Amino acid sequence: MKKLFETAPEPRKACLIGIRDAATGREEAESLLTELTALARTLGVTVLCGEIVVVREHGSRYGMGTGKAEEISAKVRELGADCLIFDQELSPSRQRNWEKLTGISVLDRQELIIQIFSSRAGTREAELQTELARLRYSLPRLSHKYIDLSRQRGGRYGTRGSGETRLETDRRLVERQIHKLESELDVVRRRRDTRRKKRQQAGILSCALVGYTNAGKSSLLNALTNASVFVEDALFATLDSTTRRLVTASGFSLLLTDTVGFIRRLPHDLVDSFRSTLEEVSLAGLVIIVLDASDPNTDYQYRTVLEVLGSLGAAEKPMLIVLNKTDRAVAMEALKGRYPSSLAVSALKKQGLDALLRRIEEMAGELSGHTTP
Numbered sequence: 001m002k003k004l005f006e007t008a009p010e011p012r013k014a015c016l017i018g019i020r021d022a023a024t025g026r027e028e029a030e031s032l033l034t035e036l037t038a039l040a041r042t043l044g045v046t047v048l049c050g051e052i053v054v055v056r057e058h059g060s061r062y063g064m065g066t067g068k069a070e071e072i073s074a075k076v077r078e079l080g081a082d083c084l085i086f087d088q089e090l091s092p093s094r095q096r097n098w099e100k101l102t103g104i105s106v107l108d109r110q111e112l113i114i115q116i117f118s119s120r121a122g123t124r125e126a127e128l129q130t131e132l133a134r135l136r137y138s139l140p141r142l143s144h145k146y147i148d149l150s151r152q153r154g155g156r157y158g159t160r161g162s163g164e165t166r167l168e169t170d171r172r173l174v175e176r177q178i179h180k181l182e183s184e185l186d187v188v189r190r191r192r193d194t195r196r197k198k199r200q201q202a203g204i205l206s207c208a209l210v211g212y213t214n215a216g217k218s219s220l221l222n223a224l225t226n227a228s229v230f231v232e233d234a235l236f237a238t239l240d241s242t243t244r245r246l247v248t249a250s251g252f253s254l255l256l257t258d259t260v261g262f263i264r265r266l267p268h269d270l271v272d273s274f275r276s277t278l279e280e281v282s283l284a285g286l287v288i289i290v291l292d293a294s295d296p297n298t299d300y301q302y303r304t305v306l307e308v309l310g311s312l313g314a315a316e317k318p319m320l321i322v323l324n325k326t327d328r329a330v331a332m333e334a335l336k337g338r339y340p341s342s343l344a345v346s347a348l349k350k351q352g353l354d355a356l357l358r359r360i361e362e363m364a365g366e367l368s369g370h371t372t373p
C-alpha cells in the first residue's frame with residue numbers, strides 16, 4: 001500500500017532508552033528493555049546501546065532532568081546513532097523536544113510496534129488495519145514532522161510558513177484517508193460477521209487461541225488441526241486470524257481460531273484498528289491462553305494477556321491456560337504451582353495435546369447451553 005506519510009527515514013543504528021520510575025521496578029525495566037531490543041532487531045535495526053534511566057521526577061521537557069537528557073544526547077552523537085528509541089510512550093511535544101536536542105529521529109515503543117506491523121502485514125485486512133493505526137498515530141505528530149523535522153533535515157519541505165500551509169492540507173488528507181480506510185474495513189468486517197453468524201448457527205463451540213507474541217499460538221493451531229499457518233521465531237508473525245474446525249477422537253467438533261499476538265504496552269491505536277480481527281476473541285465461547293513456559297517472563301505474559309482481554313471486554317470469558325514449549329522449560333514445577341489449573345503441552349513435539357482436547361471437551365460440556373454468544 002502506498003504510504004501517505006513516511007514518518008522518518010528508516011532507522012538503522014539506534015540507542016534505546018528504558019525508564020525506571022515509581023511505576024516500573026528494576027526487573028521490569030530490564031525485561032522491557034530486552035524486549036525493546038528484540039523489537040528493534042525485528043526491524044533490522046542495529047542496537048548500539050541500551051540504557052535504563054532512573055527517573056524520580058518526570059521533567060516536562062524531556063520526561064527526565066535536562067542534565068541527563070543532554071548526557072544522552074552527547075552519547076548518541078558520539079556513537080553515531082541515527083535514531084533514539086524510547087520504551088515509554090512519548091507525547092508529540094516531548095518527541096519534538098528530543099529531536100531538537102539530538103538532531104536525530106526519535107521513536108517510541110508504540111511507533112516501533114506499528115512499523116513492525118506495517119512491515120509484516122500480508123493480507124488486505126491486516127494492511128488496512130495497520131495503515132489505519134499508523135495514520136491515527138501520525139495525525140497529532142504531523143506538525144512536528146513537517147515543521148521542525150523539515151527544517152532539521154535540510155528544509156525538505158521549505159520554510160516554516162510553507163510548512164504550516166502544507167500541514168493543513170496534509171492533516172485534511174490524512175483525515176480523509178482515515179475515513180476511507182475505516183469504510184473499507186467496515187466492508188471487511190461485515191463479511192467477517194456473516195461468516196461468524198454461519199458458524200454460530202452451526203452451534204459449534206468456538207475457541208480462540210490468545211497469548212503473547214511468539215508464545216506458539218500458530219504452532220498449536222497447526223499441531224491440533226494439521227493447518228499450515230505461518231510459524232516463525234519472530235515477533236508478530238501472525239497478524240490475521242485463521243479458523244479451523246477440529247473433530248476430537250470422541251467425535252466432538254469445535255472451531256479453533258489463531259489470533260494476532262499481544263505485547264506489553266501494545267499501542268492503543270493498533271488495538272483499536274485490529275478490533276475486527278480481535279472480535280474473534282470477544283465472541284469466542286472459550287479463550288485458550290497460550291503462555292511460553294520457556295520464557296522467564298511467563299508471568300508478565302499472563303498479566304499482559306489479561307489486560308488486553310480486559311480492554312476487549314473479554315475478561316469474563318471462560319478461560320483455559322496452556323503452558324507451551326514445555327520441551328525446553330526449566331522451571332515447570334514452579335509454573336505448575338503458579339498456574340494450578342493449566343495444561344502443559346509442547347506444540348513442537350506434539351506432547352500433551354490429547355489431554356488438552358479432553359479438557360476442552362470437559363469445559364464445553366460445562367458450558368453447554370451458552371457455548372457461543
Ligand SMILES: Nc1nc2c(ncn2[C@@H]2O[C@H](COP(=O)(O)OP(=O)(O)OP(=O)(O)O)[C@@H](O)[C@H]2O)c(=O)[nH]1
Nearest residue numbers: 214215216217218219232233236237238261347348
Ligand atoms: N521448543 C519449542 N518451540 C516452539 C513450541 N511451539 C512453538 N515453538 C516455536 O516458537 C516460535 C514461535 O511460534 P509461533 O507459533 O509462530 O508463535 P505465535 O504465538 O503464533 O507468534 P505470533 O504470531 O508472533 O504472535 C517458533 O519458532 C516455533 O517453532 C514448542 O512447543 N517448543
Ligand SMILES: [Mg+2]
Nearest residue numbers: 217218237238
Ligand atoms: Mg502466530
